[in-house]
Amino acid sequence: MTPAPVPLCDIQAQYKALQPQIDAAVLRVLGTGQAILGPEVEAFEKEAAASTGAAFAVGCSSGTDALVLALHAVGVGPGDEVIVPPFTFFATASAVARLGAKPVFADIDPVTFNLDPSQVAARITDKTRAVIPVHLFGQCCDMGPIRRVAADNAVYVVEDAAQSQGAEYGGVQCGTLGEIAAFSFYPTKNLGAVGDAGMVTTNSPELAARLKALRVHGSEVKYFHKYLGYNMRLDALQAAVLRVKLPHVPGWLAAREAAAKRYDAMIEATQLHGFLRRPAARPDRRHVFNQYVVRVPAAHRDSLVQHLKDSKVGVEIYYPLSLHLQECFAYLGYRAGDFPAAEAATREVLALPMFPEITEAQQARVLDVVAGYLRGRLRTAA
Ligand SMILES: *Cc1c(COP(=O)(O)O)cnc(C)c1O
Numbered sequence: 001m002t003p004a005p006v007p008l009c010d011i012q013a014q015y016k017a018l019q020p021q022i023d024a025a026v027l028r029v030l031g032t033g034q035a036i037l038g039p040e041v042e043a044f045e046k047e048a049a050a051s052t053g054a055a056f057a058v059g060c061s062s063g064t065d066a067l068v069l070a071l072h073a074v075g076v077g078p079g080d081e082v083i084v085p086p087f088t089f090f091a092t093a094s095a096v097a098r099l100g101a102k103p104v105f106a107d108i109d110p111v112t113f114n115l116d117p118s119q120v121a122a123r124i125t126d127k128t129r130a131v132i133p134v135h136l137f138g139q140c141c142d143m144g145p146i147r148r149v150a151a152d153n154a155v156y157v158v159e160d161a162a163q164s165q166g167a168e169y170g171g172v173q174c175g176t177l178g179e180i181a182a183f184s185f186y187p188t189k190n191l192g193a194v195g196d197a198g199m200v201t202t203n204s205p206e207l208a209a210r211l212k213a214l215r216v217h218g219s220e221v222k223y224f225h226k227y228l229g230y231n232m233r234l235d236a237l238q239a240a241v242l243r244v245k246l247p248h249v250p251g252w253l254a255a256r257e258a259a260a261k262r263y264d265a266m267i268e269a270t271q272l273h274g275f276l277r278r279p280a281a282r283p284d285r286r287h288v289f290n291q292y293v294v295r296v297p298a299a300h301r302d303s304l305v306q307h308l309k310d311s312k313v314g315v316e317i318y319y320p321l322s323l324h325l326q327e328c329f330a331y332l333g334y335r336a337g338d339f340p341a342a343e344a345a346t347r348e349v350l351a352l353p354m355f356p357e358i359t360e361a362q363q364a365r366v367l368d369v370v371a372g373y374l375r376g377r378l379r380t381a382a
Pocket of ligand 1: 062088091092134162163184186197198
């Protein structure tokens with residue numbers, strides 16, 4: 001009997017578990033005829049703000065748009081520099097460039113994959129307007145030193161919390177660790193919508209008011225435009241689904257953490273830890289494992305990925321090419337070798353299946369397939 005496939009992420013599991021409530025919420029919204037913004041979005045914003053501990057949450061059309069709104073709100077524009085990691089999802093840097101500002105890359109800490117605060121300090125100039133700490137894979141950046149260097153240089157801290165809703169640094173949730181934060185509700189994130197959706201959080205009433213105007217063409221009063229804004233609104237349907245799911249996020253995060261602990265223990269018990277380097281959670285942080293990312297020797301990475309795919313085990317490489325080497329950023333003039341830690345990560349990482357509902361048996365299957373790959377390699381070598 002061939003073992004059942006193990007998906008990288010099973011977004012249908014949440015829908016199946018909450019189907020009656022989600023279906024009812026969708027029908028309720030369809031019955032109101034309110035398609036965009038409105039009471040459903042306002043209710044979600046209140047509930048989401050309360051759950052992150054931020055004073056204000058502003059719903060919007062995606063995590064990418066949340067970054068654009070947040071950067072625009074703090075005044076990023078042409079002539080400005082914004083410090084970002086090169087090892088992140090593309091949108092972190094593209095949002096900066098789309099506002100006419102210059103993404104300035106700073107290398108990562110090879111252990112956590114997050115921005116290295118000393119590298120941030122080294123890249124500050126008199127043009128630096130903001131820094132974007134990306135809380136990658138579910139773990140917060142080292143925010144103490146990042147906030148200090150930002151404060152010393154009057155630089156805004158714009159968190160990219162797209163992968164880390166619920167993650168904590170020093171007991172405080174991301175979303176309030178800087179002046180403003182961007183969240184994504186892309187279906188595979190810790191809180192997923194049924195399409196594109198996002199949110200910006202802040203404790204500043206001025207920034208919140210600007211965000212609310214920017215997402216509706218820069219107007220506070222309809223047809224009167226204070227800013228050159230965008231159409232980046234949140235749909236009522238997405239908000240209604242997000243409201244059903246939001247109370248379940250703490251349970252899902254606990255399940256992700258438990259699954260990560262099981263992987264850790266199983267990798268140790270099967271003697272795979274010399275080959276699969278496990279993710280490192282810093283003691284002052286709560287890692288919520290949006291992804292469980294391991295490192296393997298670069299010479300093995302791509303063949304192991306192929307072996308997992310051939311064995312119907314979900315796997316993904318986040319991310320195969322550092323952003324400073326992307327074709328669209330060639331004009332910035334970076335070269336291979338500029339960011340050794342980020343570049344090494346792009347050659348060594350792979351993400352194993354991770355979602356709240358993953359079972360111990362599924363995880364055992366994943367590691368069986370990895371062990372099978374190693375046995376095959378030893379045979380070929382012998
Ligand atoms: C998903 C993601 C985004 C973008 O979110 P979308 O909702 O897909 O636009 C931005 N930054 C990071 C780190 C992400 O993982």
